[in-house]
Amino acid sequence: MISEKMVDLVKNSSVIRSMFEEGKRLAGIYGAENVYDFSLGNPSVEPPVEIKEALLQVLNEESPSMVHGYMNNSGYEDVREKVSENLNKRFETDFNKDNIIMTVGAAGGLNVILKTLLNPNEEVLTFAPFFGEYRNYVSNFDGKLTVVPPNTVDFQPNLDEFEQLISKKTKAVIINSPNNPTGVVYSEQTILKLAEILNKKQKEFGISIYLISDEPYRELAYDGIDVPYLTKYYRNTIVGYSFSKSLSLPGERIGYLVIPNEVDDYENVIGAANVANRILGYVNAPSLIQRAVAKCLDSSVDLEIYNRNRELIYNSLISYGYQCVKPQGAFYLFVKALEEDEKAFAQAAKKHNILIVPGSSFGCPGYCRIAYCVDYSMIERALPGFKKLAQEYGIMK
Amino acid sequence: MISEKMVDLVKNSSVIRSMFEEGKRLAGIYGAENVYDFSLGNPSVEPPVEIKEALLQVLNEESPSMVHGYMNNSGYEDVREKVSENLNKRFETDFNKDNIIMTVGAAGGLNVILKTLLNPNEEVLTFAPFFGEYRNYVSNFDGKLTVVPPNTVDFQPNLDEFEQLISKKTKAVIINSPNNPTGVVYSEQTILKLAEILNKKQKEFGISIYLISDEPYRELAYDGIDVPYLTKYYRNTIVGYSFSKSLSLPGERIGYLVIPNEVDDYENVIGAANVANRILGYVNAPSLIQRAVAKCLDSSVDLEIYNRNRELIYNSLISYGYQCVKPQGAFYLFVKALEEDEKAFAQAAKKHNILIVPGSSFGCPGYCRIAYCVDYSMIERALPGFKKLAQEYGIMK
Structure with a gap:
């Protein structure tokens, strides 16, 4: 009786659920402490104390009708x-309140801007490997997601193939840096070249191509690496931000869109995004948490906890002979599978009670994602399993 | 550059915005206390104290990672x-957690269930007058909204015309009681007859027709009137609830869907609704407020405040010669316009600084909606204007 579109989606979600059930089954047999679940991008670091303080302050000092009420x-x-x-303070930009729409997380923001922009069959490009939900978000509005094949040398976007794939039907490009699933930060050189191609193609086809920068991991960047702020490099940039990872608030569904004055057709884009936020059923971003995050814009989770995890797992895997690009941000590591079929490799890892996600979920077979947003001690306990796996495949140096 | 679908929506939203701007303009000229804005359904009664207590309790006693984290x-x-x-305690139902999906308000819930059910061009029926956003929600999934003409005698649904309009393409029916904009509660007799027609038509066409009960105003019912719980009357009923009005939390975006075991294809419907919640970008209902409302399920705003408003405005308007059905719930009153063109009537009201919404926005021309979720004193100050308006049209008894 359900929508035909939903039938396959329900089937796929059962596959994910059965992975989750499998983890529970293993925990039942071997004990929870002996199962190493690296499959979920669920922040393991506590929200900063400032969040609780801000929430209490709002509740104790502001009018309940305002705090819980409708707003624009x-x-x-x-x-x-x-x-x-x-944003202006941090990135030397020149935004004001009319460039900001508070959204139900980055997921809400992406849906709002895609609803705003897409006509049926218009194309959205993204770079493999990519967050699989983009496929659903584009499909929600009958758009067509075109995936640029991965550059597995360093996981910077494959810009030559990108240029070939842009067409008259291209309405938007989604990029995600620091990247899920690789942890790679797209370099300034990459961004400059990307902007050059987009500008050239806009002229060639006489169209506007919006660059949508999905930035839930912006604040999770290590070793002081610079994550370029894209509105400064390309005029038609729209930023989707989330506080889910920077403040460990993924359940609260709070983020924002930045729509600069400079984007083509700004008045209509901002007007339509406001309407889309309403008619998609979000209505507005949740109110109390809006007021709380506004008091915590300079706060962050303790990055050093993720960084310590990163160093441990990366250095260990490399010492065992695994191949992977060292992640510069987010809390993921994208390791080359030890056989061509990465799904078989993930199954082999499961025999050591290690749960990792096959790269085909991210449009990049041959690799697996390890989410290291877990307890340090769990990584320590899992390492012998990774080592044995390397020995089984005969790559141990 | 924006989506063609959005162009008209942006234009319409500018009309609403210009109404709002007009209110501000009038307030600038006559003073805010001399402008009587009855146009918005924004709760005026404070949230009950239990909400603040519950929020503080959650923040002080539960783990921040859990309170702000991902969940199912x-x-x-x-x-x-x-x-x-x-629900079981209040309505003698037999639900469990697997019948409940927490949603981003009732608006989120309606979008989730429509995404779950609708194929392109399938029909959704609703009864005029109706909440105008249904049109957008159905259109989000390329469904077709068919409006059953109003029964202006008592604003119970027009069930004879309803029966005629059901077709093989009918997938769902949305009803809303207590009703926005009339405040009418659909009687048990209405519900029994509605269920009978639906059962008959399901058999006749060999289809499933889901009854979606949109219930943001369930708790706002006066004089002890009974609001029937629809799952008990019709097997294929799905309930969409919101805490926006019962606890005055419209900004928080918190509600739920009830999908009973008995609905046709239950396993797929509940599975698809779970997936739809995710891929529509809600991901999940906001977390902290989920935990807080669960502690306030027996709480309510002070209904007597709305009731006092209701009595004052209804009795006054009737005494001036206006015609309207006495609202039994919600915080709206649907008054017959004093000329055929209710938009012209709303303009005439504005000359007395009274802002009301023409019924054509609700699929019911010839009437205007008065939202009495305002300060009692504002109603008192507005009454002389309503009286003069009645005199101008010569209906004053």
């Missing part, structure tokens, strides 16, 4: 003002 | 358990 569909004006000021 | 896309299991137990 784009969010509270003072919250949007603070967000824009904070 | 359908919501926390303990929250869904409590919601189902509360």
Whole structure:
């Protein structure tokens, strides 16, 4: 009786659920402490104390009717003002509240902007490996997702193939840096070249191509690496941000879109995004948490905890003979599978009670994603299994 | 550059915005206290104190990683358990957590269930007058909204025309009681007859027709009137609930869907709704407020405040010669316009600084909606204007 579109989606979700059930089954047999689940991108670091303080302050000092009430569909004006000021301070931009729409997380923001922009059959490009939900978000509006094949040398975007794939039907490009699943940060050189190609193609086809920068991992960057702020490199950039990882608030569904004055057709884009936020059923980003994050714009989770995990797992895997690019951000590591079929490799890992996600879920077979947003001690306990796996495949140096 | 579908929506939203701007303009000229804005359904009664207490308790006693973290896309299991137990206690139903999906308000819930059910061009029926957003929600999934003409005698649904309009393409029916914009509660007699027609048509066409009960105003019912719980009357009923009005939390975006075991294709419907919640970009209902409302399921705003408003405005308007059905619930009153063109009537009201919404926005021309979720004193100040308006049209008794 359900929608035909949903039938396959339900089947796929059963596959994920059965992975989850499998983890529970293994935990039942071997004990939870002997199962090493690296499959979920669920922040393991506690929210900073400032969040609790901010929530208490809002609850104790502001009017309940205002704190829990309706506001403009784009969010509270003072919250949007603070967000824009904070961005200007950090990135030398020139935004104001009318460039900001508070959203139900980055997922809500992406759906809002895709609803705003896409006509049926228009194309959205993204670079493999990529967050699999983009496929659903584009399909929600009958768009067509075209995936640029991966560059597995360093996982920077494959820009030559990108240029070939842009067509008159291209309406938007989604990029995600620091990247899920590789942890790679797209370099300034990459961004400059990307902008050059987009500008050239806009002229060639006489169209507007919007660059949608999906940035839930912006603040999770290590070794002081610079994550370029894209509105400064390409005029038609729209940023989708989330506080899910920077403040460990993934359940709260809070983020924002930045739509700069400079984007083509700004008035219509911002107007339509405001309406899309309403009619997609979000109505507005949740109110109390809007007011709380506005007080925590300079706060962050303790990055050193993720960094310590990163160093341990990366250095260990390399010492066992695995191949992977050292992640510069996010909390993922994308390791080359030890056989061609990475799904078989993930099955082999499971025999050591190690749960990892095959790269085909991210449009990049031959690799697996390890989410290291877990307890340090779990990584320590899992390492012997990774070592034995390397021995089984005969790659141990 | 924006989506063609969005172009008209942006234009319409500018009309609403210009109404709002007009209100501000009038306030600038006459003073805010001399402008009587009855156009918005924004709760004026404060949230009950239990909400603040519950939020503080959650923040002080529960783990921040859990309170702000990811959970199943359908919501926390303990929250869904409590919601189902509360429904069972109040309505003698037999639900459990697997019948409940926590949603981003009722708007989120309606979009989730429509995404779950609708194939392109399938029909959804609703009864005029109706909440205008249904049109957008159905259109989000390329469904076709068919509106059953109003029964302006008592604003119970027009069931004879309803029966004629059901076709093989009918997938769902949305009803809303207590109703926005009339405040009418659909009687048990209405519901029994509605169920009978639906059962007959399901058999006749060999299809499943889901009855979607949109219930943001369930708790706002006066004089002890009974609001029938629809799952008990019709097997294929799905309930969409919101805490926006019962606890005055419209900004928080928190509600739930009830999908009973008995609905046709239950396993697929509940599975697809869980997936739809995720891929529509909601991911899950906001987490902290989920935990807080679960502690306030027996709480309510102070209904007597709305009731006092209701009595004042209804009795006054009737005494001036206006015609309207006495609202039994919600916080709206649907008054017959004093000329055929209700938009012209709304303009005439504006000359007395009274802002009301023309019924054509609700699929019912000839009437206007007065939202009495405002300060009692504002109603008092507005009454002389309503009286003069009645005199101008010569209906004053």
